[in-house]
Amino acid sequence: MTAIETPEAAPAPSPDRLHTPVLAWFDQHARDLPWRRPEAGAWGVMVSEFMLQQTPVSRVLPVYEQWLARWPRPAALAAEAPGEAVRAWGRLGYPRRALRLHGAAVAITERHGGDVPSDHAQLLALPGIGEYTAAAVASFAYGQRHAVLDTNVRRVIARAVTGVQYPPNATTAAERRLARALLPDDEARAARWAAASMELGALVCTARNEDCGRCPIARECAWRLAGKPAHEGPARRGQTYAGTDRQVRGKLLAVLREAHGPVPQAALDAVWHEPVQRARALDGLVADGLVEPLDGGRYRLPSA
Numbered sequence: 001m002t003a004i005e006t007p008e009a010a011p012a013p014s015p016d017r018l019h020t021p022v023l024a025w026f027d028q029h030a031r032d033l034p035w036r037r038p039e040a041g042a043w044g045v046m047v048s049e050f051m052l053q054q055t056p057v058s059r060v061l062p063v064y065e066q067w068l069a070r071w072p073r074p075a076a077l078a079a080e081a082p083g084e085a086v087r088a089w090g091r092l093g094y095p096r097r098a099l100r101l102h103g104a105a106v107a108i109t110e111r112h113g114g115d116v117p118s119d120h121a122q123l124l125a126l127p128g129i130g131e132y133t134a135a136a137v138a139s140f141a142y143g144q145r146h147a148v149l150d151t152n153v154r155r156v157i158a159r160a161v162t163g164v165q166y167p168p169n170a171t172t173a174a175e176r177r178l179a180r181a182l183l184p185d186d187e188a189r190a191a192r193w194a195a196a197s198m199e200l201g202a203l204v205c206t207a208r209n210e211d212c213g214r215c216p217i218a219r220e221c222a223w224r225l226a227g228k229p230a231h232e233g234p235a236r237r238g239q240t241y242a243g244t245d246r247q248v249r250g251k252l253l254a255v256l257r258e259a260h261g262p263v264p265q266a267a268l269d270a271v272w273h274e275p276v277q278r279a280r281a282l283d284g285l286v287a288d289g290l291v292e293p294l295d296g297g298r299y300r301l302p303s304a
């Protein structure tokens with residue numbers, strides 16, 4: 001087992017003392033989520049990972065089910081226009097993820113015969129797939145040994161091992177080294193650890209209400225043992241939505257999703273009272289490839 005290198009001095013528990021309790025807790029408490037079932041396959045795992053970024057499970061579940069029913073394989077999605085992916089994305093938010101998932105499906109179909117590759121480098125080479133998603137698919141779908149660093153895992157490691165309340169805003173090289181050092185040596189156990197530590201962060205060691213009384217590693221947790229020192233640095237604020245360009249983009253896109261043909265400018269003008277912000281939001285959607293301008297001041301979801 002590799003020695004742990006912590007970014008800051010802290011009484012770090014040994015990896016072995018974390019694995020067994022967290023894995024045992026996961027055996028008992030893991031949620032039965034559709035993308036964790038064997039029938040989900042690598043495509044189901046990939047779809048879920050795109051949808052779950054910055055989006056709670058409860059909102060993802062219905063869209064995920066409809067998506068997989070309509071497009072059970074990457075080739076089925078690749079055969080349709082990208083605008084159909086944006087339409088099916090519904091109100092999940094951050095709709096560029098729909099375009100990226102469509103782009104990945106096209107590449108999987110063209111380069112890999114329609115099967116999601118298992119090789120980490122091949123996953124990483126797909127459009128729209130970053131380090132996190134490649135590691136998540138390789139680990140969750142193919143049982144490989146990778147550090148899968150989402151916000152939940154980063155928070156658990158920050159608290160239990162590094163001894164601080166929150167991880168840095170952006171993932172650092174030190175966090176990656178630490179997460180790799182924490183991986184069990186055995187491949188199957190490492191894959192299970194990735195899912196288990198993520199679930200612990202989602203259900204017990206949450207951002208604002210850590211439930212140490214239910215935590216399987218409370219006796220090891222460096223942050224708890226240090227008396228839970230408060231986060232240093234600027235206060236973490238929740239994102240506001242009302243009145244933002246994001247909200248306007250969402251309203252404009254909703255009109256286009258619900259239409260069955262090109263939409264006139266007047267229909268878009270009706271969704272937001274402030275013309276400068278409305279125009280800026282629409283320009284942004286066009287620039288992002290989420291909306292296609294047509295002749296005569298009409299718009300539609302992207303056709304190609």
Ligand code: SF4
Nearest residue numbers: 205210212215218221
């Ligand atoms: S003991 Fe509390 S702070 Fe530490 S990992 Fe568990 S829930 Fe999080």
